[in-house]
Amino acid sequence: MSDTASGAQVSGLTEAAHEPGFRQSVELMFNRAVSVMDLSPGLVEKIRVCNSTYTVRFGVRLRGQIHTFTGYRSVHSEHMEPVKGGIRYALAVDQDEVEALAALMTLKCALVEVPFGGSKGGLCIDPRAWEPHELEQITRRFAYELIKRDLINPAQNVPAPDMGTGEREMAWIADQYARMNTSDINARACVTGKPLEAGGIHGRVEATGRGVQYALREFFRHPRDVGLAHLEGGLSGKRVVVQGLGNVGSHAARFLALEDDVRIVGVAERDGGLWDENGLDIEQVTAWLRQTGGVTGCPVGTYVEDAAALLEAECDILIPAALEGVIHRDNAPRVRAPLIIEAANGPITAAADALLRERGVVIIPDLYANAGGVTVSYFEWVKNLSHIRFGRMQRRAEEARNHLLVNELERLSADKGLGWTLAPDFKTRFLRGADELELVRSGLDDTMRDAYQTMREIWHARAEVPDLRMAAYVTAISRVARSYQTKGL
Incomplete structure (x- = not known):
């Protein structure tokens, strides 16, 4: 990242003058935020830089020969430990990308008040x-190389799934750690995003997509913010385009369609897109994707060969949920959605961000919008350290107390001859104590609400902070700065 002085010179026109890469986009957004903050240059530099990046090249004998792979684990900030961040498997993985993602993780954790520093890992592989x-x-083998250097450790560095990885890979990593640390009672906490059978938590797979849903719900609770996006009313009935139906996009689309009555009018995938003005049946679309690996030939909606064109389609909300940099200087002027929520990491370049802001487009930033994954990962880590399932101690006690209340209300009604009874569905829902999934969703909802309210307070209170992205960065950087200051820096 550039130094603070150069960051203070960043303007919308400067940002839009060239097409920055992913890491440079993160740098520009960081600099834009610190330019309005009262921080010493030394502290800014400490927050800005990546602490360390480990590059490993290892061989594995496969198919009769040795194949060499390159992997990375970057630690951006250890203002809190352990550090947290996913491991992605993709051919595009390189040091710049991993370090930029680690920086985002630091700020993301700070924004949603999850007590982790930022880290990220990647393996250059298809x-x-x-x-x-x-x-x-x-x-x-990749895990072995990281574990022996404490780059996977419950108390120091805790990975999670990312693009190209999932529960299966996390289970392998957790088992590898346990094999190498046979006496570590907290071994399961070395990684999150595991299957339930390996110490995972209910709601982790859906977490990032669910967080996107909760973020939109909170946005639409504030009429002033909705008006700034040139929209009106609530979330129900809004026309949505989703780019990328991976784990994040598919869950977000399904929850929004089934629970919030939005119309998913378009979806974009690597082999094309689908469009239906009346709303796609997202369950059928995702089932087809699982079966075939693409949307070609899907019996739902109208097939669109140029998937990128759907980013420019007329809709109320655009959800880029795949790769970074899909909205850039060239296509930003043609994006017609008045509200964009970044479900992916860095889907909008800094140049595109400046152009969209100039046009009055409201962007709910990735720093906040896709924080559901790390929030529920934190819950899983706490569960692994406490060695008990959430809800196990209190669920039946809650049910017993609720039964006492319902029984007393019904007794009073009978004694006083009031003649009223509680609806059966109310009794069923009220009497049942919360299970782990409900508690996880409740904690995630609370986290997303609080983080948004903190951002919007800065957004509306400070004239020099004109948008949600800048408000998110200012909030997160301030918290990291205070953490370092308490350490005597």
């Missing part, structure tokens, strides 16, 4: 090119 048993060998 996971689809290998059979599951081969991928397990590769994953275990």
